[in-house]
Structures are given as C-alpha cells and as structure tokens.
Amino acid sequence: MKIGKEIIQVGERKRFQLEVASLYDYTQLTIPIEVICGKKEGPVLFISAAIHGDEINGLAIIKRLLKRPILNRLKGTLIVVPIVNVFGFNNRSRYLPDRRDLNRCFPGHQQGSLGSRLASIFTREIVNKCTHGIDLHTGAIHRYNLPQIRASLDDPQTKALAECFGAPVVIHSRIRDGSLRESARKKKVVTLLYEGGQALRFEEEIIEVGLSGCLSVMREIGMLPRSRTQRPKSAPAIQIAQSSYWVRAPHSGSFRLSKKIGEHVEAGALLATISNPFGHDPHDVRTKEPGVIIGLSKIPLVNRGDAMIHVATFKKSKRVKDSGDFFDQ
Ligand SMILES: [Zn+2]
Numbered sequence: 313m314k315i316g317k318e319i320i321q322v323g324e325r326k327r328f329q330l331e332v333a334s335l336y337d338y339t340q341l342t343i344p345i346e347v348i349c350g351k352k353e354g355p356v357l358f359i360s361a362a363i364h365g366d367e368i369n370g371l372a373i374i375k376r377l378l379k380r381p382i383l384n385r386l387k388g389t390l391i392v393v394p395i396v397n398v399f400g401f402n403n404r405s406r407y408l409p410d411r412r413d414l415n416r417c418f419p420g421h422q423q424g425s426l427g428s429r430l431a432s433i434f435t436r437e438i439v440n441k442c443t444h445g446i447d448l449h450t451g452a453i454h455r456y457n458l459p460q461i462r463a464s465l466d467d468p469q470t471k472a473l474a475e476c477f478g479a480p481v482v483i484h485s486r487i488r489d490g491s492l493r494e495s496a497r498k499k500k501v502v503t504l505l506y507e508g509g510q511a512l513r514f515e516e517e518i519i520e521v522g523l524s525g526c527l528s529v530m531r532e533i534g535m536l537p538r539s540r541t542q543r544p545k546s547a548p549a550i551q552i553a554q555s556s557y558w559v560r561a562p563h564s565g566s567f568r569l570s571k572k573i574g575e576h577v578e579a580g581a582l583l584a585t586i587s588n589p590f591g592h593d594p595h596d597v598r599t600k601e602p603g604v605i606i607g608l609s610k611i612p613l614v615n616r617g618d619a620m621i622h623v624a625t626f627k628k629s630k631r632v633k634d635s636g637d638f639f640d641q
Pocket residue numbers: 363364367449450
C-alpha cells in the first residue's frame with residue numbers, strides 16, 4: 313500500500329501526515345493518517361471523520377478503535393483519517409477557510425480551489441485504493457441527531473452493511489452532489505455515512521454506537537474474526553426509514569419541546585409549543601406523518617419557517633417501535 317510518499321508493508325502499522333496544502337505563511341498543512349496492513353489479504357476499508365471540521369464524535373470513535381487489540385488480527389487494510397478537514401477542525405468550523413463545504417467538493421480537481429484540491433488528494437490517495445468506506449459525521453452546530461446510518465439502500469451490499477452497523481435507524485438517503493459518499497459510490501466503494509449527536513462535543517452514547525458499528529462492519533466484511541457473542545436478543549430492532557421530513561416553525565418565538573429524540577410520534581402529535589416572551593399566545597408544532605424523531609434543533613428560538621424537528625418516516629403505516637430506550641438523551 314502506498315499513500316503519498318509513504319509505503320506500508322504487509323503486516324505493518326504506520327502513522328504519518330499526508331501533505332495537502334500550504335498556508336499563507338508557507339506552513340505545510342497535513343492530514344493525520346494511520347494505516348494498518350494485515351498479514352493476510354482482505355478488504356481495504358477507510359474510516360474518515362471531521363470532513364465537516366466541527367463534527368468531532370468521529371475523532372473519538374477512531375481514537376477508541378485504534379486501541380482495540382483485535383486489530384492485530386486484521387485481514388486486509390484499514391486506513392483511518394480522524395480529521396479530514398484540518399482547516400475547519402483547528403478553527404472549530406464546519407467549513408474550509410473560504411466558507412466552502414468540503415463535502416460538496418468531491419471528487420475534486422488537482423487544479424481546483426483549496427477544497428477541490430483537498431478532495432482530489434483524498435480521492436486519489438485514499439478512496440481509490442479502498443473497497444469499503446465509513447464516513448463519520450454529527451449533526452450540524454446546534455442540531456442534535458439520533459445515531460443513524462445514511463446509505464443508498466438500492467444496493468444490496470450497502471443495505472446489508474447499513475443494517476449490520478447497528479444504529480437504531482437506517483435512512484435511505486439520496487446521494488448529495490459533490491459528497492465523499494457519492495464520489496466513493498461512483499468508484500464502486502461500498503460506503504456508509506454514520507451520523508449522530510451534535511457538533512463540537514464528545515458524546516458517549518454516540519461514540520459507543522459508532523465504535524461498535526465500525527467493528528461490526530469489519531467483522532461482516534471479513535476483516536476481523538466474527539465475535540462469539542451475537543447481537544443480544546434484547547437489542548431494539550433496527551428501523552429502516554424510506555424518507556424523512558423537517559417540521560418547521562409555524563410562528564416566530566421561543567419554544568418548549570414535548571417529545572424527545574428517538575421517540576415515535578403519530579400523525580398530528582404535539583412536538584413543541586412556541587409562545588411569546590410572556591409564555592402566552594401558544595402555537596402548537598405538530599407532525600404531518602407518523603415516524604421517529606431523528607434530529608432536533610438545540611436552540612429554542614425560532615423564526616417562522618425555521619427547521620425545528622427532523623422526523624424519519626417508514627414505508628408501512630404500522631406503528632414503529634420507539635427508539636427512545638435505545639438512546640435516551
Ligand atoms: Zn457532516
């Protein structure tokens with residue numbers, strides 16, 4: 313395996329920095345990478361985090377994963393990239409210095425802008441060498457997400473991995489133009505996007521679900537030996553959502569939530585009440601369709617039309633089981 317100038321031999325574990333850009337003062341900017349090359353052949357998996365620089369739960373997932381002794385028994389190659397958008401990370405920002413979103417710059421271009429070049433290097437040096445990928449995200453700043461997998465469920469292999477990850481909700485999600493996931497899919501790299509929690513936090517539940525998900529995927533594709541302990545029977549069923557919608561504020565004001573993340577809601581259920589500064593003039597915020605709450609705004613202040621609550625919907629109208637016990641915030 314060769315990444316940038318580094319050569320990683322069979323059976324070797326190597327940590328290095330990949331040069332991606334030069335700053336105004338000519339400081340070289342680099343992305344930290346660790347590669348574990350197993351002694352036996354197998355899949356090549358990348359696990360990336362902080363493509364949005366302030367989404368750092370994935371960094372904690374990778375830190376914990378790398379401490380696992382089971383990695384000594386790895387088949388194939390694991391490439392971990394705990395911080396892809398190093399600019400945003402150091403500035404605690406989602407974006408690149410020119411306010412571009414790196415996850416809209418893929419596959420990138422060698423002669424393009426900063427984001428496009430970074431995406432191009434990542435595609436060439438990492439994605440193109442892989443058979444599988446997991447991209448770790450969180451909700452945007454001041455948004456909180458239930459742990460969830462987003463993937464193109466049209467592809468049976470992707471669907472099987474999405475389910476084996478073990479997050480409480482899997483969402484069939486259309487590909488976004490310019491995203492790492494789209495670019496990887498075009499190269500036939502089976503890729504999942506894990507998303508959970510909020511930006512600029514290390515959140516224990518999100519990290520644990522993400523860590524066990526990465527390990528499950530590695531077992532499923534034959535990189536790690538299968539665990540003797542199966543998924544416990546008491547574990548809540550994974551729900552596969554066909555789509556999702558945002559409930560928007562019907563009025564400006566401050567609000568109080570009536571439901572929690574992960575809760576099942578019926579059509580017309582009361583989600584929140586918006587009122588004026590004296591607590592009067594209440595406006596109910598209600599669901600349109602039944603589903604499960606998978607995302608919330610953490611700022612209790614809204615203008616009319618602002619996205620407040622994200623609800624995943626399910627194909628069959630039958631009642632879906634609460635995810636609340638799986639994840640109680
Ligand atoms: Zn993100």
